Amino acid sequence: MNQNLFASFNMPMILGIPLVALFILFPTMLIMPSNNLNNNRSSSIQQWLIQLMLKQMMTNHTIKGRTWSLMLLTLITFITLNNLLGVMPYAFTPTTQLSLNLGMAIPLWMATVLMGLRFKTKATLAHLLPQGTPIPLIPMLIIIETISLFIQPVALAVRLTANITAGHLLMHLLGDTTLILLSTYLSSSVITVIVIILLITLELGVALIQAYVFTLLVSLYLHNNS
Amino acid sequence: MLQNFIKNMWLPLKPYYTEVYQEIWVGMGLMGFIVYKLHAAGTFLYAGLKLMGSNNPPVLASQSRESQHLGQLGKFEQDFNIRELRL
Secondary structure (H helix, E strand, O other), X not given: OOOOOOHHHOOOEEOOEEOHHHHHHHHHHHOXXXXXXXXXXXXXXXXXXXXXXHHHHHOOOOHXXXXXXXXXXXXXXXXXXXXXXXXXXXXXXXXXXHHHHHHHHHHHHHHHHHHHHHHOHHHHHHOOOOOOOOHHHHHHHHHHHHHHHHHHHHHHHHHHHHHHHHHHHXXXXXXXXXXXXXXXXXXXXXXXXXXXXXXXXXXXXXHHHHHHHHHHHHHHHHHHHO | OHHHHHHHHHHHHHHHHHHXXXXXXXXXXXXXXXXXXXXXXXXXXXXXXXXXXXXXXXXXXXXXXXXXXXXXXXXXXHHOOOOOOOO
């Protein structure tokens, strides 16, 4: 039993050594690369999923954008598996840590902006002013568009953190409520158990969707700048 | 082991690391700079509070001794505080 509501968001430690690296590297054990033409069922399913994600994400990109296929596939796989880790009870979810999500968002966003400035400088700078803007509004709109550009990595990271954290908090709250109600009002605890089951299903969906949204937005920024 | 690493990891991915991901390295450098600045600010604040004679300078939640009953356990249990599962 956790001591408080936020205990599962603390970094697990042994002898003062943080175990975060183990938690982050654990999903790599679930992905099994193979050089065989015909694989076993799990490898075949993984390869089919990877092909599906690749086709879905990279069809609309230019040749330059498609060089990022490996990066984007790794990103969506990493975030999906880390999010799904948290749906297990008492597990630590790496993607609830803003530091990890900012560590993913800032380099990738910066890379897309630098790529745009390096290869398509005029087009990238032209994006700071929407077409058809009235002349008196131009200075203000450029400032607004610049601010919205710099907010993009923060929004990426905070969106993922908040969505995953909120779901886990709700599950903890309802779990504690159920435990208390078990000894007092048994019929109410049945309702809370049903709600928890529905919430876990929602959390599974949120885990997959948030990974897809994160990767899709990075892919969109890449598409705008390549 | 190094030869295997170079053959299996570095050689296939060399074009990515050297050509495709150049801008990502710059982004990672910026991220590292931000992390360094945040860490330095935290250390500076902690040192300043201790210098001013604060008896209870703030401690990160992950570094704190979490609750009262942890204090009642032995040193062994405190060190192995990864999770407390009451089975």
